[in-house]
Amino acid sequence: xIKLLAVDMDGTCLDSQGKMSDKTYEALxxxxxxxxxxxxxxxxNINILPKKIKNEKFYRYVISSNGSLVVDLQADKELFSAYxxxxxxxxxxxxxxxxxxxxxxxxxxxxYVNGIILYIGVKKVLGSDASGLKIVHNLSRLIKKKNAxxxxxxxxxxxxxYREIIKDIIAPHEEVCVAFxxxxxxxxxxxxxxxxxxxxxxxxxxxxxxxxxxxxDEENDISMFEVIxxxxxxxxxxxxxxxxxxxxxxxxxxxxxxFAINKILGE
Numbered sequence: 418x419i420k421l422l423a424v425d426m427d428g429t430c431l432d433s434q435g436k437m438s439d440k441t442y443e444a445l446x447x448x449x450x451x452x453x454x455x456x457x458x459x460x461x462n463i464n465i466l467p468k469k470i471k472n473e474k475f476y477r478y479v480i481s482s483n484g485s486l487v488v489d490l491q492a493d494k495e496l497f498s499a500y501x502x503x504x505x506x507x508x509x510x511x512x513x514x515x516x517x518x519x520x521x522x523x524x525x526x527x528x529y530v531n532g533i534i535l536y537i538g539v540k541k542v543l544g545s546d547a548s549g550l551k552i553v554h555n556l557s558r559l560i561k562k563k564n565a566x567x568x569x570x571x572x573x574x575x576x577x578x579y580r581e582i583i584k585d586i587i588a589p590h591e592e593v594c595v596a597f598x599x600x601x602x603x604x605x606x607x608x609x610x611x612x613x614x615x616x617x618x619x620x621x622x623x624x625x626x627x628x629x630x631x632x633x634d635e636e637n638d639i640s641m642f643e644v645i646x647x648x649x650x651x652x653x654x655x656x657x658x659x660x661x662x663x664x665x666x667x668x669x670x671x672x673x674x675x676f677a678i679n680k681i682l683g684e
Contacts, residue, residue, distance in 0.1 A: 418628060419453060419480060419628060419629070419630050419647065419681050420453065420454060420622075420624050420628040420629070421453065421454045421456060421618075421619060421622070421624050421628060421629045421630075421660070422448055422453050422455050422456065422629075422630050422631075422632070422678070422681070423456045423458040423480070423615050423629060423630070423632070423641060424455065424456070424458060424632050424674060425456060425458055425459060425460075425631075425632060425633040425634060425635070425638055426457060426459040426460075426461055426467055427460070427461070427635075428580070428634035428651065428653060428654075428669055429460070429632055429633055429634050429651055429669055429673075429674060430457075430632075430669075430674050431467060432669050432670045433455070433653075433670050435542065435543070435544060435546075435558075436463045436469075437467050437470065437535070437640060438672055438675075439470045440675045441672050441674045441675045442469055443675075444668075444672075444674060444675035444678040445470070445475065445674070446475045447474060447678065447682070448474070448678045448681065448682065449475035450475070450570075450600040451682055453681070454477070454478070454622065454624075455475060455476045456475075456476060456478045456479065456480060456615075457470070457476060457479050457480070458477075458480040458484075458611055458614075458615065458631065458633075458641065459479075459480070459481055459483075459615060460481075460482065460571075460596075460603055460637050461481060461482075462481060462482060462523040462526070462527065462528035462567070462568070462569075463479055463481040463482070463486060463526055464486060464526060464527060464528060464549035465543060465546050465547060465548075465549050465550065466479070466481075466546070467492065468548075469511055469543045469571045471483040471546075473479070475640065476491055477489060477491045477664065478490070478612045478618060480611060480615060480618065481523075481568070481596050481610070482516070482523045482568035482569040482605065483569055483596065483603055483605045483609065483610065483611055483637050483684050484605070484610045484612070484613055484614035484615070484640070485488075485499050485500065485523070485568035485569055485605050485606060485609035485611045485614075486498050486505065486523075486526070486609075486614075487499060487569050487614050487617060487618050490541070491549065494603055496529070496617070496621055497614055497617065497618070498566070498568075498609070499565040499605075499606040499607075499608040499609030499613070499614075499618045500566040500567055500568060500606060500609070501569075501570075501592070501593060501604070501605070501606050502567075503560050503567070505506060505590050505592070505593065506522070506560050506567040506570075507515050507556075507557045507559050507560055507561070508589070508599070509570065509586060509587060509590070509592070509593070509604065510556050510557045510560075510620075511557070512586040513572070513586060513654070516574075516582055516601060517575070517579075517593075518572050518573065518574045518579060518582075518583070519534065519535040519538075519572070519573040519574070520535070520556060520570060520571070520572055520573075521534070521539065521570070521571040521573075522556055522560075522565075522567055522568075522569065522570055522571070523568040523569040523571075524559070524560065524561060524563070524567045524568060525566055526564035526568075527549065527551055528549055528550055528551060529551050529552075529553050529556060529559060530550060530551065530552050530553070531550065531553060531554065531555075531556050532552070532554060535573065536550065536552040536607070536629070538573070538680045543643040547672075561663070562597060567658065568603035568605070568609070569603055569604065569605045569609075569642065570602075570603065570605075571601070571602075572601065572602040572603070572604065573599065573600060573601055573605055574600060574601075574602075576621055577599070577600075577612075579606060580597055580602070580679055582624075583595060583604075586669065591607075592606055592607050593605070593606065593607070594606070594610065594664075596635070596636045596637035596639075597636055598635055598636065603637060604640075606683045609644075610637075610640035611631075611633075611637060611638060611640050611641045612640030612641045612642075612643060612644045612645070613640065613641075614635065615625040615629070615631065615641055615644070616644055625646070625648035626644060626645050626646045627647075629646055629647065629658045630645075630646075630647040630648075630649060630677070630681060631645045631647070631648050631649065632648075632650075632651065632666070632674055632677055633648075633654065633658060634650065634653055634654040634655070634658065634669065635648065635654070635658075636655060636657070638654075638658060639657060639658065639661070641671060642658055642662065643661065647663050647664075648661055648662050648663055649662055649663065649664045649665075649666055649677050650662035650664070650666065651665075651666050651667075651668060651669055651673045651674075652665060652666055652667050652668035652669075652671065653668040653669055653670075653673075664680070
């Protein structure tokens with residue numbers, strides 16, 4: 418029996434235009450009404466969840482920043498966190514300055530973007546979901562001033578050769594992991610993966626991995642697929658996820674999540 422459904426957002430619940438269809442929204446809500454614990458499990462900062470579900474009550478728990486933060490919204494309580502410390506964060510930022518890599522961070526539950534160019538770009542991509550976005554011009558100063566707990570770095574670049582540069586930048590810090598997409602990378606603490614966070618939440622709720630379905634599409638979802646009983650890959654997912662998946666769904670433009678929920682509910 419499936420008791421928990423962990424769903425990625427971008428590329429999974431959201432279509433290629435960054436929107437959640439009514440069909441997917443209604444399916445998520447229906448799953449919750451049937452007693453399944455629905456958990457948004459996303460690389461997004463908790464303050465920029467998709468607007469369509471941000472203020473909904475059909476889910477209680479959120480795994481955000483790729484697993485660096487797990488929050489019980491009803492109790493307004495942090496259940497689990499795995500932060501990159503301020504010294505390490507500032508060293509990474511110092512190394513990044515030498516390269517044409519645009520940088521944002523998730524810290525203290527907020528989403529900070531470094532500079533106006535990236536701010537405009539991220540706001541264009543996120544649209545109405547970007548209401549919680551904050552612009553700063555010196556991330557190191559922000560971290561030091563606020564003694565910020567950094568959940569995640571988001572890095573944007575124009576050439577795939579930067580993948581190797583980013584690996585070199587974080588190499589001195591064994592506790593920092595990276596997940597890549599095209600033109601984009603996310604840095605997070607090795608103990609802050611989606612898989613680790615989901616297992617921690619499941620343990621808190623008394624749910625076994627075999628009672629969980631997770632759905633994803635990108636490299637940052639691999640950690641979930643490796644530890645959860647029923648991994649479902651979107652039709653638009655990377656090949657590695659499809660290889661690990663129990664089921665390959667239709668794409669995010671074909672309401673693959675709604676298809677999965679119908680399958681889970683036997684409808």
